[in-house]
Amino acid sequence: MLEILAPRVERALGIDQSREMLSIARVNLARAGLENGSVRLGDMYQLAVPDASFDAVVIHQVLHYADRPAAAIAEAARVLRPNGVLVVVDFAPHALEFLRDEHAHRRLGFSDAEVAEWCRAAGLDPASPRHLAGDPLTVVIWTAHRHAPTHPRFAQALQPGAPALVEGELH
Numbered sequence: 408m409l410e411i412l413a414p415r416v417e418r419a420l421g422i423d424q425s426r427e428m429l430s431i432a433r434v435n436l437a438r439a440g441l442e443n444g445s446v447r448l449g450d451m452y453q454l455a456v457p458d459a460s461f462d463a464v465v466i467h468q469v470l471h472y473a474d475r476p477a478a479a480i481a482e483a484a485r486v487l488r489p490n491g492v493l494v495v496v497d498f499a500p501h502a503l504e505f506l507r508d509e510h511a512h513r514r515l516g517f518s519d520a521e522v523a524e525w526c527r528a529a530g531l532d533p534a535s536p537r538h539l540a541g542d543p544l545t546v547v548i549w550t551a552h553r554h555a556p557t558h559p560r561f562a563q564a565l566q567p568g569a570p571a572l573v574e575g576e577l578h
Protein backbone atom coordinates (compact mmCIF):
# COMPACT_ATOMS: atom_id res chain seq x y z
CA MET A 408 0.00 0.00 0.00
CA LEU A 409 2.80 2.44 0.83
CA GLU A 410 4.48 1.83 -2.50
CA ILE A 411 1.20 2.63 -4.25
CA LEU A 412 0.23 5.62 -2.12
CA ALA A 413 3.50 7.34 -1.28
CA PRO A 414 4.12 8.66 -4.81
CA ARG A 415 0.68 10.31 -4.71
CA VAL A 416 0.75 12.03 -1.31
CA GLU A 417 2.95 14.37 0.68
CA ARG A 418 3.69 11.86 3.41
CA ALA A 419 2.66 8.25 4.01
CA LEU A 420 3.08 6.36 7.27
CA GLY A 421 2.66 2.61 7.64
CA ILE A 422 1.94 1.07 11.03
CA ASP A 423 2.27 -2.60 11.92
CA GLN A 424 2.80 -4.56 15.12
CA SER A 425 5.32 -6.89 13.46
CA ARG A 426 8.99 -5.84 13.43
CA GLU A 427 9.64 -8.38 10.70
CA MET A 428 6.95 -6.89 8.47
CA LEU A 429 8.30 -3.40 9.10
CA SER A 430 11.81 -4.49 8.08
CA ILE A 431 10.52 -5.86 4.80
CA ALA A 432 8.55 -2.68 4.17
CA ARG A 433 11.59 -0.48 4.87
CA VAL A 434 13.62 -2.44 2.34
CA ASN A 435 10.87 -2.12 -0.25
CA LEU A 436 10.47 1.63 0.35
CA ALA A 437 14.21 2.19 0.06
CA ARG A 438 14.41 0.13 -3.11
CA ALA A 439 11.56 2.18 -4.60
CA GLY A 440 13.27 5.44 -3.53
CA LEU A 441 10.18 6.58 -1.63
CA GLU A 442 11.63 8.96 0.94
CA ASN A 443 8.23 10.33 1.94
CA GLY A 444 7.07 6.86 3.02
CA SER A 445 7.96 5.57 6.47
CA VAL A 446 6.92 2.82 8.84
CA ARG A 447 6.48 2.62 12.57
CA LEU A 448 5.84 -0.11 15.11
CA GLY A 449 2.34 0.33 16.49
CA ASP A 450 -1.05 -1.05 17.34
CA MET A 451 -4.10 -0.31 15.23
CA TYR A 452 -6.19 -0.01 18.42
CA GLN A 453 -3.96 2.76 19.76
CA LEU A 454 -2.28 4.72 17.00
CA ALA A 455 0.45 6.99 18.33
CA VAL A 456 -0.63 9.90 16.15
CA PRO A 457 -2.74 12.96 17.06
CA ASP A 458 -6.46 13.35 16.45
CA ALA A 459 -7.43 14.59 12.97
CA SER A 460 -3.91 14.41 11.58
CA PHE A 461 -4.31 12.35 8.38
CA ASP A 462 -6.37 12.77 5.23
CA ALA A 463 -6.64 9.07 4.52
CA VAL A 464 -6.34 5.85 6.49
CA VAL A 465 -6.10 2.49 4.74
CA ILE A 466 -6.66 -0.74 6.66
CA HIS A 467 -5.51 -3.27 4.10
CA GLN A 468 -5.97 -6.96 4.91
CA VAL A 469 -5.56 -6.39 8.64
CA LEU A 470 -9.12 -6.28 10.01
CA HIS A 471 -9.62 -10.05 9.79
CA TYR A 472 -6.97 -10.36 12.54
CA ALA A 473 -8.93 -8.04 14.82
CA ASP A 474 -10.88 -9.33 17.79
CA ARG A 475 -12.37 -5.81 18.09
CA PRO A 476 -12.85 -4.57 14.52
CA ALA A 477 -15.24 -1.78 15.54
CA ALA A 478 -12.58 -0.40 17.90
CA ALA A 479 -9.97 -0.49 15.13
CA ILE A 480 -12.28 1.49 12.86
CA ALA A 481 -13.05 3.98 15.63
CA GLU A 482 -9.33 4.53 16.18
CA ALA A 483 -8.78 5.05 12.46
CA ALA A 484 -11.65 7.57 12.44
CA ARG A 485 -10.08 9.44 15.35
CA VAL A 486 -6.98 10.30 13.33
CA LEU A 487 -8.89 11.37 10.18
CA ARG A 488 -9.20 15.01 9.31
CA PRO A 489 -12.58 16.42 8.26
CA ASN A 490 -13.25 15.34 4.68
CA GLY A 491 -10.78 12.52 5.21
CA VAL A 492 -11.46 9.02 3.98
CA LEU A 493 -11.13 5.59 5.55
CA VAL A 494 -10.53 2.68 3.20
CA VAL A 495 -10.89 -0.86 4.54
CA VAL A 496 -9.88 -3.72 2.27
CA ASP A 497 -10.72 -7.21 3.46
CA PHE A 498 -12.73 -10.32 2.71
CA ALA A 499 -16.45 -10.75 2.26
CA PRO A 500 -17.96 -13.41 4.55
CA HIS A 501 -16.57 -16.87 3.75
CA ALA A 502 -16.39 -20.35 5.26
CA LEU A 503 -12.68 -21.16 5.01
CA GLU A 504 -12.18 -22.32 8.60
CA PHE A 505 -8.55 -23.25 7.95
CA LEU A 506 -7.74 -19.53 7.79
CA ARG A 507 -8.86 -19.29 11.40
CA ASP A 508 -7.19 -22.53 12.49
CA GLU A 509 -3.89 -22.25 10.60
CA HIS A 510 -3.47 -18.54 9.84
CA ALA A 511 -4.80 -16.85 12.98
CA HIS A 512 -7.68 -15.09 11.26
CA ARG A 513 -10.11 -13.97 13.95
CA ARG A 514 -12.92 -13.27 11.51
CA LEU A 515 -14.00 -15.11 8.39
CA GLY A 516 -14.80 -11.96 6.45
CA PHE A 517 -17.16 -9.09 7.05
CA SER A 518 -20.61 -8.17 5.84
CA ASP A 519 -21.23 -4.80 4.24
CA ALA A 520 -23.84 -4.05 6.89
CA GLU A 521 -21.52 -4.60 9.86
CA VAL A 522 -18.69 -2.54 8.37
CA ALA A 523 -21.11 0.28 7.56
CA GLU A 524 -22.48 0.16 11.10
CA TRP A 525 -18.98 0.34 12.64
CA CYS A 526 -18.16 3.29 10.38
CA ARG A 527 -21.34 5.13 11.35
CA ALA A 528 -20.68 4.47 15.02
CA ALA A 529 -17.24 6.07 14.51
CA GLY A 530 -18.80 9.19 13.00
CA LEU A 531 -18.05 8.30 9.39
CA ASP A 532 -20.39 8.21 6.42
CA PRO A 533 -20.04 4.90 4.55
CA ALA A 534 -20.13 4.80 0.74
CA SER A 535 -21.19 1.88 -1.45
CA PRO A 536 -18.62 -0.90 -1.16
CA ARG A 537 -16.84 -2.36 -4.16
CA HIS A 538 -16.77 -6.16 -4.43
CA LEU A 539 -13.91 -7.84 -6.27
CA ALA A 540 -15.39 -11.28 -6.74
CA GLY A 541 -13.01 -14.21 -6.45
CA ASP A 542 -13.10 -17.94 -5.87
CA PRO A 543 -13.07 -18.85 -3.06
CA LEU A 544 -12.46 -15.40 -1.59
CA THR A 545 -14.11 -12.14 -2.53
CA VAL A 546 -12.26 -8.98 -1.57
CA VAL A 547 -14.29 -5.91 -0.65
CA ILE A 548 -13.21 -2.27 -0.64
CA TRP A 549 -15.23 -0.31 1.89
CA THR A 550 -14.85 3.46 2.04
CA ALA A 551 -16.25 5.95 4.52
CA HIS A 552 -15.81 9.71 4.85
CA ARG A 553 -15.54 12.05 7.74
CA HIS A 554 -17.64 15.03 6.89
CA ALA A 555 -17.79 18.55 8.34
CA PRO A 556 -16.15 19.22 11.69
CA THR A 557 -18.35 18.23 14.58
CA HIS A 558 -15.95 19.21 17.30
CA PRO A 559 -13.69 22.27 17.69
CA ARG A 560 -10.58 20.10 17.87
CA PHE A 561 -11.18 18.92 14.31
CA ALA A 562 -11.58 22.49 13.06
CA GLN A 563 -8.30 23.47 14.75
CA ALA A 564 -6.55 20.55 13.12
CA LEU A 565 -7.42 21.58 9.56
CA GLN A 566 -4.12 22.27 7.87
CA PRO A 567 -2.79 22.11 4.33
CA GLY A 568 -0.94 18.99 3.23
CA ALA A 569 -2.14 15.50 2.52
CA PRO A 570 -0.39 12.79 4.51
CA ALA A 571 -1.79 9.29 4.36
CA LEU A 572 -1.68 6.65 7.04
CA VAL A 573 -1.58 2.99 6.21
CA GLU A 574 -2.36 0.56 8.99
CA GLY A 575 -0.64 -2.75 8.75
CA GLU A 576 2.41 -2.78 6.53
CA LEU A 577 3.01 -4.39 3.20
CA HIS A 578 5.45 -7.05 2.23
Ligand SMILES: C[S@@+](CC[C@H](N)C(=O)[O-])C[C@H]1O[C@@H](n2cnc3c(N)ncnc32)[C@H](O)[C@@H]1O
Nearest residue numbers: 423424425428450451467469472575576577578
Ligand atom coordinates in the same frame (compact mmCIF):
# COMPACT_ATOMS: atom_id res chain seq x y z
C1 LIG B 1 -1.96 -9.93 5.89
S1 LIG B 1 -0.82 -8.82 6.62
C2 LIG B 1 -1.17 -7.36 5.67
C3 LIG B 1 -0.05 -6.41 5.74
C4 LIG B 1 -0.22 -5.16 4.89
N1 LIG B 1 -1.28 -4.31 5.41
C5 LIG B 1 -0.44 -5.50 3.46
O1 LIG B 1 -1.51 -5.31 2.97
O2 LIG B 1 0.46 -5.99 2.82
C6 LIG B 1 -1.60 -8.46 8.18
C7 LIG B 1 -0.75 -7.56 9.07
O3 LIG B 1 -1.57 -7.06 10.12
C8 LIG B 1 -0.70 -6.81 11.19
N2 LIG B 1 -1.51 -6.63 12.42
C9 LIG B 1 -2.33 -7.52 13.00
N3 LIG B 1 -2.88 -7.00 14.11
C10 LIG B 1 -2.38 -5.74 14.23
C11 LIG B 1 -2.56 -4.69 15.18
N4 LIG B 1 -3.37 -4.83 16.25
N5 LIG B 1 -1.91 -3.53 14.98
C12 LIG B 1 -1.09 -3.37 13.92
N6 LIG B 1 -0.87 -4.33 12.99
C13 LIG B 1 -1.51 -5.50 13.14
C14 LIG B 1 0.19 -8.04 11.20
O4 LIG B 1 1.38 -7.82 11.92
C15 LIG B 1 0.42 -8.26 9.71
O5 LIG B 1 1.62 -7.68 9.27
